Amino acid sequence: MPHHVVVEGSGPVCVLSAGLAMSWFDWDPLVPLLAPHRTVVRFDRPGHGLSGPPAVAPSAAGEAHRIAGLLDALAAPGGPAAGPVTVVGHSIAGFHAEAFARLHPGRTAGVVLVDTSVEEHARVPAAPAVRTALARAVAATLSAAGAPAALGPLTRRAVVRLSRPGLAPDPAPAALVRRCYATSRVLDGALLENTHYQAVAAELLALRERHPLPPALPVTLLAAPTSPRWTARQRTLADLLHARLETVPGTGHLLMLDRPDALAAAILTQKPPAAPRT
Numbered sequence: 001m002p003h004h005v006v007v008e009g010s011g012p013v014c015v016l017s018a019g020l021a022m023s024w025f026d027w028d029p030l031v032p033l034l035a036p037h038r039t040v041v042r043f044d045r046p047g048h049g050l051s052g053p054p055a056v057a058p059s060a061a062g063e064a065h066r067i068a069g070l071l072d073a074l075a076a077p078g079g080p081a082a083g084p085v086t087v088v089g090h091s092i093a094g095f096h097a098e099a100f101a102r103l104h105p106g107r108t109a110g111v112v113l114v115d116t117s118v119e120e121h122a123r124v125p126a127a128p129a130v131r132t133a134l135a136r137a138v139a140a141t142l143s144a145a146g147a148p149a150a151l152g153p154l155t156r157r158a159v160v161r162l163s164r165p166g167l168a169p170d171p172a173p174a175a176l177v178r179r180c181y182a183t184s185r186v187l188d189g190a191l192l193e194n195t196h197y198q199a200v201a202a203e204l205l206a207l208r209e210r211h212p213l214p215p216a217l218p219v220t221l222l223a224a225p226t227s228p229r230w231t232a233r234q235r236t237l238a239d240l241l242h243a244r245l246e247t248v249p250g251t252g253h254l255l256m257l258d259r260p261d262a263l264a265a266a267i268l269t270q271k272p273p274a275a276p277r278t
Contacts, residue, residue, distance in 0.1 A: 002052045003044065003066075004044040004051045006024055006043070007041050009038055009039050009040045010036075010039055011037050012109065014039065015041045015085050015086070015087045016042045016088045017043070017067070018048070018091075019092050019093055020194060021189070021193075022048070024042040024043065024044050024050075025172055026254070026256065027040075029256065030264055033261065034268070041074065045066070047189015047193075052185070053189065054188065054192050057128065057195075058196050060099040060207060063095070064096060064099035064103045066096075067096065068103075068107065083109075084106070085108065086108075086110040086111070086267060088111075088112040088113075088114060088263075088267060089114065090114040091115060092193065092197065095200050097113060097116075102211035103211060105217070108214070108217060109270070110219070110220070110270040111220070112220045113237075114255050114263060115223055115251075115254075116221065116237070118236075119201035119202075122202040123198065123202050124203070125199060128196070132195065139188040139191050140184075143184035148184050152186065153174075153182055156172075157169075157177070163252045164252045164258060165258060213242075215242075219241050220267075220270065221237065221238045221245045222263060222266055223247050224247070224248060226253070231247055248262045
């Protein structure tokens with residue numbers, strides 16, 4: 001299954017993974033702030049952006065291993081230097097970033113969670129195969145009716161506006177939005193990830209029991225202060241992960257669009273991996 005990957009900059013590697021139904025270009029405001037100091041790797045998960053359609057239902061371990069596989073591919077001759085990476089996960093991709101750190105601790109230099117999803121008591125829903133089949137059937141029905149072309153870009157624009165303070169507009173170029181969101185592929189990917197959201201959250205809870213984070217690993221949570229309850233949940237997660245929590249004023253859920261400067265500072269102030277001795 002082909003993955004769309006964009007690599008820019010130089011220095012220690014930083015991997016950016018966007019939230020549900022988001023694309024590589026949603027990190028555009030952040031990349032110029034990181035690229036002078038980091039090799040920035042952006043990729044689209046299956047059914048997102050320009051990557052191929054999803055072949056299987058998502059899982060926390062599967063997404064962690066996907067990041068590891070991408071790093072393996074990029075470490076080939078001519079690619080970024082091998083070594084521990086900072087992994088940045090937004091929203092549901094916060095699950096994936098944490099899973100990567102737990103399952104691949106030797107490859108993790110730091111974790112930054114951006115208004116990450118939080119599920120304290122998630123349970124695996126029954127009949128996952130049935131849920132997958134239903135999600136695919138809904139996607140197929142909507143696609144046959146022409147919904148992606150008619151409503152996909154408009155829905156994307158509306159969701160971004162509703163996720164930003166003051167209903168700020170979506171800065172993504174119209175051509176890219178139509179190229180991605182007018183497709184059945186992205187509809188299928190979004191529905192599949194949404195359908196298995198609770199299962200992925202429950203899997204991460206299990207990983208926390210079996211795979212502790214390295215004790216010295218720097219972990220930072222950036223949260224939008226959208227409500228006292230949300231801030232309290234983010235604080236509880238930060239305590240659990242022994243992480244630093246920073247609430248960022250003037251932001252909504254798409255913090256990388258509203259305050260890329262704050263996100264860049266959080267990434268760059270984490271101590272980079274030490275250079276190997278020769």
